[in-house]
Amino acid sequence: MSEGNGPTEGQDKVQSSAPPNAVWPLRDKEGNVTVPFAYGTIAFWQGKRAQEYQTHKWHVYVRGANNEDLTPLIERVIFQLHPSFNNPTRVIDTAPFHVCELGWGEFEITIRIFFHDGPEQGLEIKHMLKLFPRVGEPSQKKPVVSERHDEFVFNAPNEGLLQRIGMCNTRMPNGGPAWATIEPFFSPLNEHEELLRIQAAQRRVQAEITLVKEELENEEQILSFLQDEVKKLEPSIVKKPPGT
Structure with missing residues (x-):
């Protein structure tokens, strides 16, 4: 991936042209x-x-x-x-x-x-x-x-x-x-674009949460159905006495 020894750069002082920053912290x-x-x-x-x-x-x-x-x-x-x-x-x-x-x-x-x-x-x-x-x-x-x-x-x-x-x-x-x-x-730093990125991420997370909730509700419905079916079958189950 490399040639090996890279160039060594000096550290002469230069004036930054960066824009003013926001209020900190x-x-x-x-x-x-x-x-x-x-x-x-x-x-x-x-x-x-x-x-x-x-x-x-x-x-x-x-x-x-x-x-x-x-x-x-x-x-x-x-x-x-x-x-x-x-x-x-x-x-x-x-x-x-x-x-x-x-x-x-x-x-x-x-x-x-x-x-x-x-x-x-x-x-x-x-x-x-x-x-x-x-x-x-x-x-x-x-x-x-x-x-x-x-x-x-x-x-x-x-x-x-x-x-x-x-x-x-x-x-x-x-x-x-x-x-x-x-x-x-x-x-x-574009605060508007950053806000849009964060909002998009929040929407993705919310969509995943909604999907998990729906899957959980489906599982609960299936469990409830199976429990009802078991209750319906219980009266028809005849227990044999021990030793017979």
């Missing part, structure tokens, strides 16, 4: 504190002259939904790459939480996120590295972006965690040149 009706974030991959085709095992330069990352600096909240992110890479377990303990590599094949990346003052087990998500466009031929001008918006949800966070969440209200200032390369291709 965010709370839902149940009192849970939520932090929107995004994760994904961006892959650049290296052209027809690229080496056989270096056809794409790709990036995998975790970021704030509007490119906020999540360093106060996130302790470290572990990216588990394909075992063919040198050092496939990449531990990133400061923003940007990001890995850049060269390779030729698609594979599933496991991303484990650990929080300061948060649950010890952290959060594990999986994301498929996409190198090839769904339609048409690869282009050096347009990378393949596979990104998803989601939320960290903290149930009754302690005071330390709550303070850290409140500190994640500034745009990340130190992205570096590799980050500057992919930042223009980040998808902005």
